[in-house]
Amino acid sequence: MPQDTTHDTTARDDDAVGVAVVNYRMPRLRTQLEVLANAHKIRQMIEGLKLGLPGLDLVIFPAYSTHGLLHDGADAVHVARGIPGDETAVLARACRNARVWGVFSLTATHTAACLSQAPGNTLILMNDRGEIVQTQQKHQAGQNGRPGVCPGPKGMTVMLAPDDGDAADDSPDGQPELIVGCPGEPDAAPTPQALARARHSYVAMANAAGFDGVRCHFGRSAVVGFDGHTLGECGEEEYGIQFVQLSKRLIREARGLTPGEALTSESYGPRSHPAGRALGGDQPPARA
Numbered sequence: 001m002p003q004d005t006t007h008d009t010t011a012r013d014d015d016a017v018g019v020a021v022v023n024y025r026m027p028r029l030r031t032q033l034e035v036l037a038n039a040h041k042i043r044q045m046i047e048g049l050k051l052g053l054p055g056l057d058l059v060i061f062p063a064y065s066t067h068g069l070l071h072d073g074a075d076a077v078h079v080a081r082g083i084p085g086d087e088t089a090v091l092a093r094a095c096r097n098a099r100v101w102g103v104f105s106l107t108a109t110h111t112a113a114c115l116s117q118a119p120g121n122t123l124i125l126m127n128d129r130g131e132i133v134q135t136q137q138k139h140q141a142g143q144n145g146r147p148g149v150c151p152g153p154k155g156m157t158v159m160l161a162p163d164d165g166d167a168a169d170d171s172p173d174g175q176p177e178l179i180v181g182c183p184g185e186p187d188a189a190p191t192p193q194a195l196a197r198a199r200h201s202y203v204a205m206a207n208a209a210g211f212d213g214v215r216c217h218f219g220r221s222a223v224v225g226f227d228g229h230t231l232g233e234c235g236e237e238e239y240g241i242q243f244v245q246l247s248k249r250l251i252r253e254a255r256g257l258t259p260g261e262a263l264t265s266e267s268y269g270p271r272s273h274p275a276g277r278a279l280g281g282d283q284p285p286a287r288a
Contacts, residue, residue: 016247019223021204023208023236028214038067046097091104101152105124106121147162157174157178175201175255178202178204179204180205181206196225209234219237221240226254231244
């Protein structure tokens with residue numbers, strides 16, 4: 001009698017969290033209309049990625065990828081908006097349509113108590129219903145002076161790392177299973193491999209690529225296992241994508257081991273897959 005593998009397949013699907021990091025081309029935007037057009041471009045890219053990567057649960061875009069890296073303070077004041085706003089409405093539509101979670105970077109105005117400060121880079125974690133469930137603003141802590149941790153896709157706990165890419169081991173909400181970094185200055189941030197080893201967490205870091213008219217950005221977005229092994233890494237190409245499936249069971253088992261026992265992120269479970277290719281299929285890369 002043929003064996004029923006439905007339950008086993010469902011269990012594996014629930015264990016595997018599909019994460020994609022994007023070498024998004026750094027835009028140069030000067031008006032709110034240009035910002036909204038770029039937000040729709042991101043939306044279209046997400047919806048296309050989901051078609052090509054049906055196992056995608058979380059997509060991560062680099063710092064400044066929504067509003068662009070604004071080298072002129074006057075430009076920043078002109079295009080910055082509050083959160084939520086028009087841009088987050090477009091990104092929420094993308095998450096709902098594609099049924100994925102997303103990490104996005106926006107240049108946001110500060111709260112009323114901080115209006116004297118220039119608009120800053122703010123990371124948001126949005127769930128697949130288009131709701132913002134976590135924020136991390138440049139130079140401002142997420143919670144009680146420390147980054148917060150919250151349940152993410154399929155229950156994997158997620159922390160948004162501060163803008164400098166560092167994530168001190170003192171979150172009030174416990175140890176995250178996945179740390180997401182979108183550093184504004186990648187060269188000044190800890191490497192994702194070092195951060196993964198220090199925190200014994202998966203790390204997904206997205207960096208911009210291309211020339212924005214003033215500066216060059218060199219990509220190298222990566223997903224790293226909790227033991228510091230690189231599971232997938234982009235090159236310097238614009239719009240490069242790396243898609244990796246991360247095992248919840250594996251990291252939870254590894255954290256429960258006694259000293260001296262060895263279990264690595266490469267020992268078992270879903271591994272890196274070529275960018276833009278669906279598991280078990282021959283679909284071409286999704287394009288924006």
